[in-house]
Amino acid sequence: MSETIVIIGSGLAGITVARELRRIERERPVVVVSADDGGFYSKPGLSNALAAGKSAAQLLLTPPAQLAAQLGVELRAHTRVERILPAEHLLQTGAGPLPYRKLVLAMGAHPIRLPLRGDGAGRVLSVNNLADYAAFRCALDGKSRLAILGAGLIGCEFANDLLAAGAEFEVEVFDPAPQPLGRLLPPKAAAFFRERLEAAGVRFHLATGIDEVREDGGRLRLMDGRAGAHTATHTADLVLSAVGLSPAVELARAAGLAVGRGIRVDRTLASSDPDIHALGDCAEVEGRVLPFVVPIMQQARALAKTLAGNPTEVVYPAMPVVVKTPACAAVVCPPPPDVHGVWREQADAGGVRALFEDAAGTAIGFALVGGAVREKQALSAKMPAWL
Amino acid sequence: MKQYQCIVCGYFYDENLGDPEHGIAAGTRWQDVPGDWSCPDCGVAKSDFEMVELA
Ligand SMILES: Cc1cc2nc3c(=O)[nH]c(=O)nc-3n(C[C@H](O)[C@H](O)[C@H](O)COP(=O)(O)OP(=O)(O)OC[C@H]3O[C@@H](n4cnc5c(N)ncnc54)[C@H](O)[C@@H]3O)c2cc1C
Ligand SMILES: [Zn+2]
Numbered sequence: 001m002s003e004t005i006v007i008i009g010s011g012l013a014g015i016t017v018a019r020e021l022r023r024i025e026r027e028r029p030v031v032v033v034s035a036d037d038g039g040f041y042s043k044p045g046l047s048n049a050l051a052a053g054k055s056a057a058q059l060l061l062t063p064p065a066q067l068a069a070q071l072g073v074e075l076r077a078h079t080r081v082e083r084i085l086p087a088e089h090l091l092q093t094g095a096g097p098l099p100y101r102k103l104v105l106a107m108g109a110h111p112i113r114l115p116l117r118g119d120g121a122g123r124v125l126s127v128n129n130l131a132d133y134a135a136f137r138c139a140l141d142g143k144s145r146l147a148i149l150g151a152g153l154i155g156c157e158f159a160n161d162l163l164a165a166g167a168e169f170e171v172e173v174f175d176p177a178p179q180p181l182g183r184l185l186p187p188k189a190a191a192f193f194r195e196r197l198e199a200a201g202v203r204f205h206l207a208t209g210i211d212e213v214r215e216d217g218g219r220l221r222l223m224d225g226r227a228g229a230h231t232a233t234h235t236a237d238l239v240l241s242a243v244g245l246s247p248a249v250e251l252a253r254a255a256g257l258a259v260g261r262g263i264r265v266d267r268t269l270a271s272s273d274p275d276i277h278a279l280g281d282c283a284e285v286e287g288r289v290l291p292f293v294v295p296i297m298q299q300a301r302a303l304a305k306t307l308a309g310n311p312t313e314v315v316y317p318a319m320p321v322v323v324k325t326p327a328c329a330a331v332v333c334p335p336p337p338d339v340h341g342v343w344r345e346q347a348d349a350g351g352v353r354a355l356f357e358d359a360a361g362t363a364i365g366f367a368l369v370g371g372a373v374r375e376k377q378a379l380s381a382k383m384p385a386w387l
Numbered sequence: 388m389k390q391y392q393c394i395v396c397g398y399f400y401d402e403n404l405g406d407p408e409h410g411i412a413a414g415t416r417w418q419d420v421p422g423d424w425s426c427p428d429c430g431v432a433k434s435d436f437e438m439v440e441l442a
Pocket of ligand 1: 036154228279290
C-alpha cells in the first residue's frame with residue numbers, strides 16, 4: 001500500500017498540518033489536493049484588507065510553487081475531490097484517482113446562503129476566500145450604498161473596514177438579533193460596541209430579517225418579510241452576506257463517516273475511520289466546531305505528531321477571539337457552551353468588562369470592549385483550559 | 388536587521404518598533420518578548436513566528 005499522506009484542502013488547516021509534519025519528518029510523501037489555486041493567504045486578513053488598500057494579489061503570502069517547495073509536498077491545485085472510498089483507501093478527483101495511506105480532511109466551511117426570495121438573490125455576494133475577495137473588491141467599484149446581512153464577527157469587521165476604506169461608502173448592517181455580535185457579547189458590551197461602530201458610520205438594522213432581495217433598476221431592494229406586507233424596504237448597490245459558515249461535510253457524509261455539525265473527530269482528530277482525520281473549519285472536535293485560527297494551530301500540531309506515528313491528543317487552552325474592528329476594540333473568550341452561569345458586566349465611559357461566572361462564582365469566560373481589552377492577557381491566563 | 392514574521396497572517400514584528408499597544412516597548416529584542424505575547428493581528432503564539440533576514 002502507498003505510504004502517502006493525502007491532505008484535502010490548502011487553507012490554514014491543511015497547510016499547517018503539512019508544515020508541522022515537516023518539522024518532525026521530511027521523508028514521508030505528502031500530497032495536498034486543493035480545489036483552489038493552492039496559494040497561501042491569511043483568511044483573517046480578508047476583512048481588514050480594503051482599508052489597507054490591498055488587492056487580492058497583495059494578500060497572497062506564498063504562491064503555490066514556492067509553498068510546495070518550502071513544505072516538500074506535492075501540491076495538486078485546481079483539483080476537486082469528488083469522492084472518498086475509505087475501504088479502498090482511494091480518492092476520486094477531477095484529475096483521476098488518488099490512493100492514500102492516511103487521509104486528512106481540511107476542507108473548510110461554506111458560507112451559509114439564506115433562503116432569500118426574489119430575482120436579486122443571485123447577486124448577493126459572500127467572502128470566504130481570496131477569489132471571493134477579488135470579486136468583491138472589483139464589484140465595489142463605483143458603488144456607494146452597501147448592505148451587509150449578518151451583524152456577527154465577519155459582518156461587523158467588513159462594515160468597519162468598508163467605512164475605513166472610503167468616504168463614499170454608506171454601510172447598513174441587518175440582523176434578526178437585537179444586538180450586534182449576538183452570539184459573543186452580553187448586552188452592555190454589545191451596546192457599547194454598537195455605539196462605537198455607529199459613531200464610525202455603521203447603520204444597524206437589528207431585529208430585521210431580510211428574506212427577499214429584488215432587482216430594482218440596477219440597484220437591489222431588500223425586504224423584511226416580518227415587517228408585514230413588505231413595507232420596510234431598503235435599497236443597496238451591493239449586498240454582502242455574512243450570516244455564518246457551515247462545515248464542509250458532504251464528502252465525509254457520502255463516505256459514511258460520522259458527521260454532526262462538522263466531521264466528527266475525537267481528541268486525536270480521528271474520524272470514525274481510523275485512517276481519516278479532520279481538522280479546521282470542517283471538523284467537530286469532541287462536539288465543538290471552532291472555526292478560528294488558534295484552535296486550528298493547536299489541532300495541526302497534535303495531528304502532525306499523530307501522523308508521524310505518535311498518537312497525540314489536541315489540547316485547547318482558553319482561546320480568546322479578537323474582533324478586528326478598529327472603531328471598537330473587542331475580545332471575547334466564550335464560556336463553554338454547556339455550562340450554566342451569568343454574565344457580570346462593569347461598564348464605564350471607556351469600555352465594558354464582562355465576566356461569565358459559573359454557579360460557584362468562578363470566572364470561566366470574558367468579553368472586553370473598548371479600553372477594557374487591556375486586560376486580555378491577564379484574564380486569559382486565569383481561564384480554565386477548554387480541552 | 389532581523390524581523391520576525393507571523394507564519395499565519397504575515398504580520399511583522401520589528402524589534403525597533405516593538406508592539407507598544409500591547410505592552411512591548413520599542414526596541415524590545417525578540418528573545419525578550421514574553422512567551423505569552425500573541426500576534427496582534429491573528430492571535431497565534433510567539434512560537435508561530437519565523438525569523439526573516441531583511442537586507
Ligand atoms: C473574513 C474572515 C475573517 C476571519 N477572521 C478571523 C480572525 O480574525 N481570527 C480567527 O481566529 N479566525 C478568523 N477567521 C476564521 C479563519 O480564517 C478560519 O477558521 C480558517 O482560515 C479556516 O481554515 P481551513 O483551512 O479550515 O479552511 P479554508 O481556508 O476554507 O480551506 C479549505 C480548503 O479546502 C479546499 N477544498 C474544499 N473542498 C474541497 C474538495 N472537495 N476538493 C479539494 N479541495 C477542497 C479549498 O479549496 C481550500 O483550499 C476569519 C474568517 C473569515 C472568512
Ligand atoms: Zn498573525
